[in-house]
Amino acid sequence: MDTPDDLRYSSDHEWVRVEGGTARMGITDYAQDALGDVVFVQLPSAGAAVTAGSSISEVESTKSVSEVYAPVTGTVVEVNDELADQPQHLNEDPYGDGWICVIELADRGEVDRLLDAEGYRKLVDD
Amino acid sequence: MAAFGGWTMPLAYPQGTLAEHRACRSGVALFDVSHLGTVRVTGTGALALLQDALTNDLRRIGPGQAQYTHLLDPADGSVVDDLLVWWVAPERFDVMPNASNTAQVRRAVGGTDVTSERAVLAVQGPQARSCLASVFPEAGAVGRFAVRELDWQGTTCVVAGTGYTGEDGVEMAVPEAAAPALWDALVGAGAVPAGLGARDTLRLEAGLPLHGHELGPGITPLQAGLGWVVGWDKPDFRGRAALEGERARGPRRLLRGVELEGRRPPRAGSAVLSDGTVVGTVTSGNFSPTLERGIGLCFVPPDLEVGASVEIDLRGTRLPGRLVRLPFVSRRRKVEAGR
Numbered sequence: 001m002d003t004p005d006d007l008r009y010s011s012d013h014e015w016v017r018v019e020g021g022t023a024r025m026g027i028t029d030y031a032q033d034a035l036g037d038v039v040f041v042q043l044p045s046a047g048a049a050v051t052a053g054s055s056i057s058e059v060e061s062t063k064s065v066s067e068v069y070a071p072v073t074g075t076v077v078e079v080n081d082e083l084a085d086q087p088q089h090l091n092e093d094p095y096g097d098g099w100i101c102v103i104e105l106a107d108r109g110e111v112d113r114l115l116d117a118e119g120y121r122k123l124v125d126d
Numbered sequence: 127m128a129a130f131g132g133w134t135m136p137l138a139y140p141q142g143t144l145a146e147h148r149a150c151r152s153g154v155a156l157f158d159v160s161h162l163g164t165v166r167v168t169g170t171g172a173l174a175l176l177q178d179a180l181t182n183d184l185r186r187i188g189p190g191q192a193q194y195t196h197l198l199d200p201a202d203g204s205v206v207d208d209l210l211v212w213w214v215a216p217e218r219f220d221v222m223p224n225a226s227n228t229a230q231v232r233r234a235v236g237g238t239d240v241t242s243e244r245a246v247l248a249v250q251g252p253q254a255r256s257c258l259a260s261v262f263p264e265a266g267a268v269g270r271f272a273v274r275e276l277d278w279q280g281t282t283c284v285v286a287g288t289g290y291t292g293e294d295g296v297e298m299a300v301p302e303a304a305a306p307a308l309w310d311a312l313v314g315a316g317a318v319p320a321g322l323g324a325r326d327t328l329r330l331e332a333g334l335p336l337h338g339h340e341l342g343p344g345i346t347p348l349q350a351g352l353g354w355v356v357g358w359d360k361p362d363f364r365g366r367a368a369l370e371g372e373r374a375r376g377p378r379r380l381l382r383g384v385e386l387e388g389r390r391p392p393r394a395g396s397a398v399l400s401d402g403t404v405v406g407t408v409t410s411g412n413f414s415p416t417l418e419r420g421i422g423l424c425f426v427p428p429d430l431e432v433g434a435s436v437e438i439d440l441r442g443t444r445l446p447g448r449l450v451r452l453p454f455v456s457r458r459r460k461v462e463a464g465r
Binding site for chain 1: 137138142143144323327388389390391393412413420
């Protein structure tokens, strides 16, 4: 499993990349592998207020549906519309083209309370 | 890996369900379907016994041919199991039930459960026969719904021109000890290993029922649109009286295909709405890799015809679609779509 060192992770298998006052997020390599081939992503709406731990998206694969939870609290400022036609980006490039949305952070310190790469690796190894 | 009817089976191999699905539609896929049961019924009374127990009429075929048929519950005519009968030799029938129904079928037809002695490999797809040509050419020559006993490297196999994908191909019952070598040889010849996930999306596109979803307790062959499986010309068969009642009244619901406008897959249990009112339930649903949209099978009232606009309620979201003729994907439609 690929778990880049420069990202932060939630225990619900989302990743976060801090970009100034915003956080780009998606699902981890571990999550996409467990889901199998993704065929549909229900995207959040730009402008939506989200709370850490609340559901912001649903990802459908050929075998199941899975909720995606906001890893941080804030406002959705950008959404990856390409996923509407290319949901396979979640499988092929979960940390790159497979990003789901960008959230403007309500509290920059919140990111520090997420897992680091080492902590996330431990979580999925158990 | 997933638990399925008492077996542990791969949902997908490393290529993934979508790639495996496409391999079967455009090339050749290889499935391990050893979980299907084999109940061997032999002897002078075997034909009469099966004629009494099962719905279809074996007089429509003969030795060396296969037939799809049902075992019914005499109480209400619902489908206890759907199965294939391989008529191997004049007095030998290999009856192939679904994994979890093998014991029930054996109680109804007798015979010997030889499931543990053999593996069953399915080679399916437009290139199934050319793949077999280099590995097991005699098997590649077995025609649609034909059944042959053939020798592969000194072991006797039974090969039938049957499958569950909507594609050309064969299913081969191979002695357990020889199965890994045959599997490896077929993979070496280009067959793509495919798991339960692809098997399900392929059969769904082909409009083929899955027991426990489109067939099962409370569901008759007539409701599932499988009246052709019933040999009405036979004097009797298990469940006939109950089924005759429904035939006279007309089934209260029918199995239809629903094709959605978008990619989101409907799922088993989703409600089907017509003009805002719930009229039925989705029994199987998924993403169609060929049509690149959500498809499902559902039971709806018989007056709701093909072409009707419906909505699927997916956990509170209404997905627009319409009822379509089955199969969703046939060999002919696929060719047209590729033009």
